[in-house]
Amino acid sequence: MTKIIDATGKACPMPVIMAKKEIEANHDSFIITVDNAIAVENLKKLAVSQSYDAVVSGSGERFEVRFITDGREIPETEMIVLPDSSATIWGTGKWVVFMGKDYIGEGDYELGSALVKMFFYTLSQADDVPESILFMNSGVKLPTLDEQVVSHLQALEDRGVKILVCGTCLDYYKLKGDLKLGEISNMYDITEKMFAASKVIAL
Missing domain, CATH: 3.40.1260.10 (DsrEFH-like)
Incomplete structure (x- = not known):
């Protein structure tokens, strides 16, 4: 069953961050629902940058953006692995x-x-x-x-x-x-x- 993430009513960049977390979990397919065209465009850009296809349906106040990949393993250079709450604190940049x-x-x-x-x-x-x-x-x-x-x-x-x-x-x-x-x-x-x-x- 394809996971559906409800991001309606959430301001940018929340829908993108929610989708990014699904990609980081290496999910081959999932759906993000949003309520504005700007979020749709931002999600489409994210999909392209992460080698996913984005299929958009709906209009007006409800859109569904389906992220689909061909099932290939995403290269480590494209992946961002988030630690769990018990992990060591992430590093900081200079x-x-x-x-x-x-x-x-x-x-x-x-x-x-x-x-x-x-x-x-x-x-x-x-x-x-x-x-x-x-x-x-x-x-x-x-x-x-x-x-x-x-x-x-x-x-x-x-x-x-x-x-x-x-x-x-x-x-x-x-x-x-x-x-x-x-x-x-x-x-x-x-x-x-x-x-x-x-x-x-x-x-």
């Missing part, structure tokens, strides 16, 4: 994320706030995670006031990612007592992390 504000991009703040939540969730599910995440200016509102982001940061910290939060910025916004995780840091330590990194992603 790169850092710099958050200088509490949203992503420019334009609508509400959209930018939703995007930052999606970003940290996606990052928490990735195999290659940063060595450090650095928060400055209004970015310090994320590890203090945003419970959803805090939960994703906790998952990253549990995997060895260092969370550094600007102490001066916390004082400015009167949030030092609200810090949920990570360590209070300073400009010197934060810039040292940036200089030592192989790349810095600033959002």
